[in-house]
Amino acid sequence: MTAGATAVDPFRLDGETALLTGSTGGLGRSMARALAAAGARLALHHLRDDARAAALADELRASGAEVLVVEGDVSLEADVDRVYAEVAARFGRCTILVNNAGMMDERSLAEMTLADWERTIASDLTGPMLMAQRFARQGLERGSIISVSSQLALKGAPDFSAYTAAKAGVLGLTRALARELGPAIRVNALAPGPVLTPLIADLVTSPEWVAERTVGSVTRAIATADEVAPAVVFLASPAAALLHGQTLHLNGGGVMM
Numbered sequence: 001m002t003a004g005a006t007a008v009d010p011f012r013l014d015g016e017t018a019l020l021t022g023s024t025g026g027l028g029r030s031m032a033r034a035l036a037a038a039g040a041r042l043a044l045h046h047l048r049d050d051a052r053a054a055a056l057a058d059e060l061r062a063s064g065a066e067v068l069v070v071e072g073d074v075s076l077e078a079d080v081d082r083v084y085a086e087v088a089a090r091f092g093r094c095t096i097l098v099n100n101a102g103m104m105d106e107r108s109l110a111e112m113t114l115a116d117w118e119r120t121i122a123s124d125l126t127g128p129m130l131m132a133q134r135f136a137r138q139g140l141e142r143g144s145i146i147s148v149s150s151q152l153a154l155k156g157a158p159d160f161s162a163y164t165a166a167k168a169g170v171l172g173l174t175r176a177l178a179r180e181l182g183p184a185i186r187v188n189a190l191a192p193g194p195v196l197t198p199l200i201a202d203l204v205t206s207p208e209w210v211a212e213r214t215v216g217s218v219t220r221a222i223a224t225a226d227e228v229a230p231a232v233v234f235l236a237s238p239a240a241a242l243l244h245g246q247t248l249h250l251n252g253g254g255v256m257m
Contacts, residue, residue, distance in 0.1 A: 012038055017043065019043040040096065044067060066091075099147035106159050108158070109161050128173065141184055171191070190231055191255070217254035
């Protein structure tokens with residue numbers, strides 16, 4: 001390094017605009033805080049969760065972040081177009097997309113209806129595709145797409161066939177888009193194991209429930225959202241410049257690739 005030169009932190013996101021879907025869930029909130037701490041401007045997406053979105057936005061603004069709140073159904077083209085239009089009006093083009101919005105519906109194959117299947121596929125697979133498609137249409141010289149999949153995409157689970165199929169589809173979509181949009185846009189994914197969120201807070205008090213969900217892993221523990229969130233910053237940052245079409249398996253050794 002020459003005299004007077006300043007080292008650049010490869011994990012910083014200063015000057016970047018990140019659009020985070022599903023920002024008001026347990027994992028989404030941790031991701032939002034991590035992205036803001038790394039210096040990114042944030043567009044916080046939610047679906048009919050105004051109060052929690054506003055509270056998160058206020059929290060991040062108090063820390064010095066620039067924040068916009070946007071609402072819509074990621075499986076509907078009109079809503080996706082409106083979300084991007086609102087982001088563009090405030091920040092210009094967004095350079096980071098985090099596909100985190102989704103749902104997880106527990107139903108056996110025998111009792112699942114076609115409507116149940118289609119609802120999960122729309123939320124967990126069509127949504128990420130539409131968000132990525134609109135992101136790509138911005139004509140960026142560089143950018144990053146990160147989609148949240150699941151370890152169940154690789155190991156499966158009874159009573160979660162629609163969710164497992166959708167999350168496996170996200171991994172295939174990630175690899176296809178990496179080849180189609182790269183190298184200008186890097187496309188990667190996360191495949192977490194079970195993560196402690198408010199939705200399962202009551203269940204993790206049961207040692208039997210935790211053991212059933214973590215059997216076969218190295219840690220034998222439920223991850224926290226704060227343990228997963230830094231991986232999003234890494235994948236969005238210059239530190240991950242050589243990662244294209246890859247999946248980070250944040251599962252405590254539950255699935256080894």
